[in-house]
Amino acid sequence: MNLLKDSFEFGLHTQINFGIGRLQELPSIIQKYQYKNILICTDPGIANSGALDRLETILKSENISYEVFTEVEPDPTIRVVKKVEQLYQEKNCDAIIGLGGGSSIDTAKGVSIAVANPGDLTQFEGKNQIPNRGPDIIAIPTTAGTGSEVTHATVLKDEDRKYKMGILSEHLHPKVAILDPELLTTLPRGLAAITGMDALSHAIESYTSNQAQPITEALGLHAIELIGKWLRPFAADRTNLEAASNMMLASTIAGSAFIWGRVAAVHALSHPLGGRYNIAHGLANSLLLPVVMEYNLSSNFQKFKNIAALLGESVHDLSDRTxxxxxxxxxxELVTDLEIPKSLKEINIELSEEEIQVVAQEAFDSGIANANPKNVSVKDLISIINTIK
Incomplete structure (x- = not known):
């Protein structure tokens, strides 16, 4: 970016409360904004982990009125959003808590859209298509990966089309994000690994994207450094609060980076793979990230050299290319150490040539790959998928 010729925008619209034990501050936040009846949106795993009980105990101690929905699915769907919206309306709620991973927070965002904007949610696909801001969202992440607690996006699955639909709007920034690393301690190892790789893909894609700018680059670099240092120890022991704290911070920083720096070919492909074949988002990103990085290397050797150094590689006296x-x-090596599969075959998915063509075309048509640092065609996307078969 040439600062004498180019301009950019950056804004972070979410109040972040970070620290061990900060969940206890939830009642004061609710009182500050004068919410009268909160809808908690979460999933069965969180309901069974003890995190929901902890949250309810805090709310009950201050006599705060709330309702609970615990049926969020791993890939949030329009169908579930409409169910939660109905509960929200029936119980006269006035704000939403998304407690969980990206699925719970994205579902909460979908409900916020639906409450204030009648009609089919598919009409709001794309950027800035939502006319009315919905009820406030308090995001309380229990994974270190999606960054949804600070982003202006939600990804919802349209089951009729077997399609993951992205909605982006300034109305979707959560009002507050509570980042309490203690909430990560019950995360299963496999989920800690793939959500951490999701955060890494956000950091690397936003740093190398053709939409990158000085602030997003700085955020992306710091997130890469934190993940390179702390993802392995966090996956090995989720009760390691130092590792948990650093991974939670890295996830939010990476989320802040890709609001403006954008994601690219990795996410362009992971969305249709997830929508059509129910591959967890973080796992799809793990499969795709090194292959897409290989494809993009020649776009900016210096940037990828910087990434290598931050991930612990010795780059002294090497050419930029090497x-x-x-x-x-x-x-x-990180994927190997985390014991994450490296091919679709390892997760029992075999795609025909026709299926690969459909996935590549959907990825191209989504426009997400427009931010890729190296131009990418449908043919290129097909080649990338074939590499991970």
Whole structure:
């Protein structure tokens, strides 16, 4: 970016409360904004983990009125959003808490849209299509990965089309995000691994994107450094609060980066793979990230050299080209150490040529890959999918 010629925008619209034990501050936040009846939106895993009980105990101690929905699905769907919206309306709620991973927070965002904007949610697909801001959202993440607690986006599955639909709007920024690392301690190891890789993909894609700008680059670099240092120890022991704290911070920083720096070919492909074949988002990103990085290396050897160094590779006395290649090596080794599958075959998914063509076309048509640092065609996307078969 040439600062003498180019301009950029950056804004973070969510109040962040970070720290061990900060969940206890939820009642004061509710009282500050004068919410009268909160709808808690979460999933069965969180309901069974003890995190929901902890939240309810805090609310009951201050006599705060609330309702609970515990049926959020791993890939949030329009169908579930409409169910939660009905409960919200029936119980006269006035704000929403998204407690959980990206699915719970994205569902809460979908409900906020639906409450204030009647009609089919598919009409709001894309950027800035939502006319009315809905009820406030308090995001309380229990994973370190999606960054949804600070983003202006929600991804909802349209089951009729087997399609993951992105909705982006300034109305979707949560009002407040409570980042309490203690909420990560019951996360299963496998989920900690793939959500951490999701955060890494956000950081790397926003840093290398053709939409990157100085602030998003700085955020992306710091997130990459934190994840390179702390993801392995966090996956090994989720009760390690130092590792949990750093991963939660890295996830939110990476989320802040890709609001404006954007994601690219990794996410363009992971959305249709998830929508059509129910591949967890973080897992799809883990499969795709090193392959897409390899494809993009020549777009900016210096940037990928920087990534390699932050992920612990020695790049001293190496050419920029050779050092850049070490970034791919570092990510592949991280995936190996986290025991994440490296191919679709390992997760029992075999795609025909026709299916690969459909996924690649959907990825291209989504426009997400427009931010890729190296131009990418449908043919290129097909080649990337074939690499992870």
């Amino acid at each position: 050092a850049a290649g070490k970034s791919v090596k570092a990510v592949n």
